[in-house]
Amino acid sequence: MSAVATRTHAATVTPPPVVLRTPRRSPWGWLRGVAITIVALIFSLPIVWMIAAALKTNVQVMDPSVGLFFSPTLENFRNILADGEIARSMGNSLIVGVVSTVLSAVIAVPAAWAVGRFSMQRTGSIVLVARIVPAVSLLVPWYYLFAQIGLVGTYTVLILSHMFVSVPLILWIMIGFFEGLPVELEEAARTDGLTAFGAFWRIALPLAAPGTATASVLAFIFSWNNFMFALILADEDTKTMPVTLFNFISYASTDWGGLMAAAALMTVPVVLAAVFGQKYLVAGLTAGATKG
Amino acid sequence: MPRTFEQANRRLKWTMLAPALGFVALMIVFPLVFTLNLSFTDAFGAVNADNNYIGIQNYIDALTDMRRFWPAAWRTIVFTVGAVTLEVVLGLALAMLMRKAFKGMRWVRTALMIPLLATPVAIGILWLLILDPTNGIANHLLGFVGIPPQEFLGSVSQSLPTLMLIDVWQWTPMMTLLLLAGLTTLPEEPEEAARVDGASSWQRFRHIIVPMLWTTLLTALVLRAVDALKTFDILYATKGPGGGSNFEVETLNVYAYGLTFDYQEYGLASAVLVLFTLFIIGVVVLLRLRPGRKSA
Numbered sequence: 001m002s003a004v005a006t007r008t009h010a011a012t013v014t015p016p017p018v019v020l021r022t023p024r025r026s027p028w029g030w031l032r033g034v035a036i037t038i039v040a041l042i043f044s045l046p047i048v049w050m051i052a053a054a055l056k057t058n059v060q061v062m063d064p065s066v067g068l069f070f071s072p073t074l075e076n077f078r079n080i081l082a083d084g085e086i087a088r089s090m091g092n093s094l095i096v097g098v099v100s101t102v103l104s105a106v107i108a109v110p111a112a113w114a115v116g117r118f119s120m121q122r123t124g125s126i127v128l129v130a131r132i133v134p135a136v137s138l139l140v141p142w143y144y145l146f147a148q149i150g151l152v153g154t155y156t157v158l159i160l161s162h163m164f165v166s167v168p169l170i171l172w173i174m175i176g177f178f179e180g181l182p183v184e185l186e187e188a189a190r191t192d193g194l195t196a197f198g199a200f201w202r203i204a205l206p207l208a209a210p211g212t213a214t215a216s217v218l219a220f221i222f223s224w225n226n227f228m229f230a231l232i233l234a235d236e237d238t239k240t241m242p243v244t245l246f247n248f249i250s251y252a253s254t255d256w257g258g259l260m261a262a263a264a265l266m267t268v269p270v271v272l273a274a275v276f277g278q279k280y281l282v283a284g285l286t287a288g289a290t291k292g
Numbered sequence: 293m294p295r296t297f298e299q300a301n302r303r304l305k306w307t308m309l310a311p312a313l314g315f316v317a318l319m320i321v322f323p324l325v326f327t328l329n330l331s332f333t334d335a336f337g338a339v340n341a342d343n344n345y346i347g348i349q350n351y352i353d354a355l356t357d358m359r360r361f362w363p364a365a366w367r368t369i370v371f372t373v374g375a376v377t378l379e380v381v382l383g384l385a386l387a388m389l390m391r392k393a394f395k396g397m398r399w400v401r402t403a404l405m406i407p408l409l410a411t412p413v414a415i416g417i418l419w420l421l422i423l424d425p426t427n428g429i430a431n432h433l434l435g436f437v438g439i440p441p442q443e444f445l446g447s448v449s450q451s452l453p454t455l456m457l458i459d460v461w462q463w464t465p466m467m468t469l470l471l472l473a474g475l476t477t478l479p480e481e482p483e484e485a486a487r488v489d490g491a492s493s494w495q496r497f498r499h500i501i502v503p504m505l506w507t508t509l510l511t512a513l514v515l516r517a518v519d520a521l522k523t524f525d526i527l528y529a530t531k532g533p534g535g536g537s538n539f540e541v542e543t544l545n546v547y548a549y550g551l552t553f554d555y556q557e558y559g560l561a562s563a564v565l566v567l568f569t570l571f572i573i574g575v576v577v578l579l580r581l582r583p584g585r586k587s588a
Contacts, residue, residue: 032389032394033394035389036389036390036394036396036400039386039389039400040399040400040403040404041403042461043403043404043406043407043461043465044403044406046407046418046419046422046461047406047407047410047418049418049421049422049429050414050418050421053421061421061427062427063427064427064428064429064431064432065432107311107312107315108312110308110309110311110312111308111309111311111312111313113308114304114305114306114308114309115309117305118305120305120309123309123313126313126316126317128576129320130316130320131515131518132518132569132572132573132576133320133324133569134522134545134548134565134568134569134572135522135524136524136545136548136549136552136561136565137323137324137327137548137562137565137566137568137569138319138320138323139552139553140323140326140327140330140339140552140558140561140562141322141323141326141327142319142323143339144326144339144340145322145326160319163315164315164316164319164320167312167315167316168316171312196304197304200304200308221409224411225409225410225411225412225413227411227412227413227524227525227528227529228524228525228549232553241411242411242412242413242414242525245411245413245414245417246413246528246529249417249420249529256421259417259421260417260418260421263411263414263417263418264414266410266411266413266414267410267411267414270406270409270410270411271406271409271410273409274402274405274406274409275402278398278401278402278405279398281405281409282401282405282469282473283473285405285408285466285469285470286469286470286472286473
């Protein structure tokens with residue numbers, strides 16, 4: 001350790017030879033490229049397979065030798081959208097996802113600002129508690145409680161349950177984001193006569209727009225993907241897409257194409273978000289992890 | 293931060309915090325008290341039906357149940373330790389592989405994000421198709437290299453390992469992205485100095501990078517372990533209630549879910565959930581308390 005420290009010091013006195021900084025061309029560079037390509041394929045090919053299967057006829061889906069070369073058909077999508085159940089579930093997922101995300105952002109972003117600005121990290125640890133408790137242990141009490149006021153099966157109860165995931169998530173991401181904003185801007189605004197709330201509203205909040213957008217997209221995706229809450233708390237009319245998809249599994253043996261089309265309808269929006277928001281979503285997903 | 297700024301905002305900070313904090317607390321405190329209370333009763337059939345306090349009988353029943361409880365607890369541990377270990381090792385390897393910028397980094401990171409952002413139920417269905425014993429592409433491909441067809445999720449003994457590998461496919465990317473983020477925050481000087489000293493790449497990795505990355509590694513491990521212990525969607529989507537006909541993938545979470553919603557055994561289910569929650573807390577505390585390595 002001390003040897004390393006001394007060396008670092010020495011290195012600042014005598015700059016290291018330039019040759020160390022030039023990238024060396026070696027067979028390893030080529031091998032690394034191959035390895036990275038294989039890794040990328042392992043993680044993306046199954047999804048490609050899903051979309052391909054959705055575009056196949058049911059005979060082709062059952063024949064693995066068809067592979068990725070076939071003439072695509074939208075027949076599966078036409079079939080599953082015809083009966084209305086899928087379309088209604090997608091609509092429900094969209095409603096629950098958008099409303100729960102917006103409401104969560106409205107209460108979690110100001111809270112994150114307070115935690116980040118006033119070093120109330122201890123208070124922020126409620127995020128961890130919400131993450132540890134198994135959701136099954138919440139469902140019975142929620143069901144009981146919401147049944148008392150006649151809310152089971154409504155959008156309200158689904159939105160509230162999804163907010164229970166989104167609020168801690170947005171809080172977690174935004175605390176880190178606000179901590180990264182220089183406090184001097186807000187102090188200067190205060191000196192110029194803004195109230196503390198004004199400093200948040202007119203200075204910090206606009207600056208935090210990219211972070212809020214990232215956190216909201218992630219919160220929406222997690223709501224979109226949520227299975228267990230709707231499985232218990234929704235009814236026939238309000239059930240979300242993952243539940244409908246789950247109920248479809250029993251048809252698996254007869255209609256793989258339709259099942260894959262339904263799965264693809266769920267997955268494609270998320271893939272598009274990943275493609276276009278890659279940089280921001282990675283930042284959001286890894287927020288808070290590097291500070292320990 | 294200047295004190296004046298801090299003082300002026302004392303009231304504001306609580307106003308800003310209250311809605312979010314209050315919401316989460318409301319949604320969590322009542323259920324916890326409710327569940328804890330139910331765990332000491334013989335509640336069955338309906339939570340609001342008459343029930344009697346039976347002390348710690350549910351806990352005794354659960355902890356002496358060799359047929360469902362302990363096998364489920366064991367599967368939870370096997371699943372979590374197996375999957376998370378592979379995810380940490382592969383995730384770290386991938387992060388090191390992708391550490392220096394390269395052409396197409398953007399696309400590889402996009403590919404990595406898809407498994408962890410895609411809907412778990414959809415992922416489960418997808419793997420049911422890929423791993424279908426007779427018509428799946430997996431056995432087709434294995435045939436090319438001379439491996440006989442496998443049963444995968446259709447067999448009692450292969451189901452849990454198969455689902456662990458699916459979990460590895462889903463969550464290794466998360467590990468990689470977290471560790472990549474950690475790697476970019478590391479200073480370059482110590483490694484550069486070790487290189488000048490003649491340390492091999494393995495030595496630099498083992499004695500410089502791993503110690504410096506330790507905090508990130510531990511945080512990623514805790515987060516992943518908590519989620520892995522609670523894995524539900526993909527197990528339930530691929531194997532159905534009870535984790536299959538022989539309970540072959542029934543973890544504590546799946547068991548508690550079945551007790552609650554398939555059998556309405558609210559008392560026993562609550563006791564199992566309390567034990568499960570304590571177990572998760574125990575794991576978190578254990579991982580957090582582990583003496584953090586001195587950073588280099």
